Amino acid sequence: MQSIEDKIKSRIYGHGRGWVFTPRIFLDLGSREAIGIALLRLEKSGLIRSLARGLYDYPKSHPVIGLLLPSADAIAKALVSNERIRLQPTGAYAANLLGLSEQVPLKIVFLTDGSSKTIQVGKQTITLKRTTPKNMAAAGKVSGLVIQALRYLGKGNVDDRVIGQLRKTLSNQDKVQFLRDIQLAPAWIAEIMRKMADYE
Numbered sequence: 001m002q003s004i005e006d007k008i009k010s011r012i013y014g015h016g017r018g019w020v021f022t023p024r025i026f027l028d029l030g031s032r033e034a035i036g037i038a039l040l041r042l043e044k045s046g047l048i049r050s051l052a053r054g055l056y057d058y059p060k061s062h063p064v065i066g067l068l069l070p071s072a073d074a075i076a077k078a079l080v081s082n083e084r085i086r087l088q089p090t091g092a093y094a095a096n097l098l099g100l101s102e103q104v105p106l107k108i109v110f111l112t113d114g115s116s117k118t119i120q121v122g123k124q125t126i127t128l129k130r131t132t133p134k135n136m137a138a139a140g141k142v143s144g145l146v147i148q149a150l151r152y153l154g155k156g157n158v159d160d161r162v163i164g165q166l167r168k169t170l171s172n173q174d175k176v177q178f179l180r181d182i183q184l185a186p187a188w189i190a191e192i193m194r195k196m197a198d199y200e
Contacts, residue, residue, distance in 0.1 A: 008042065012042075021057070051069075093108045143180075146196075175196065
């Protein structure tokens with residue numbers, strides 16, 4: 001019969017390197033205390049890494065750089081695991097995900113319909129900010145990402161280069177989704193979304 005530690009190890013291996021998780025993802029395997037002890041042992045063995053209090057990963061490694069930090073998306077998803085809530089990247093991070101900015105910001109904000117929380121991982125701060133249902137209506141869709149990225153850039157900074165970059169990034173299916181979600185965007189962003197969908 002497998003021990004709790006072995007069961008946790010099997011689940012970690014199943015997800016593969018780069019997986020970020022919290023202890024509650026293992027609550028079906030045993031008590032909080034038993035899981036905490038098992039995770040401490042696995043951390044001491046070097047299998048997993050503690051990123052912050054109550055947050056771990058099964059780290060990826062680079063031959064030159066060494067252990068890599070997980071992505072902000074992976075961290076945010078781990079923070080809301082086992083909860084039926086949504087996340088929406090905002091600001092400079094949304095622009096970066098769409099190729100509109102090369103710089104990954106040190107302060108990343110996700111809108112959420114769950115609880116607000118902030119966590120520090122290395123030099124990066126990740127904040128989940130509770131918002132209204134309207135702001136979450138397009139969460140998980142590329143249209144939601146575009147709306148947030150354009151809000152960050154501002155009307156005066158969205159030129160043909162930005163629109164051209166977005167057109168390259170978006171699939172035909174994304175453009176169809178734009179037309180479904182266009183009513184969720186401010187008027188000036190809705191106009192740009194129509195242009196990107198080649199629909200006037």
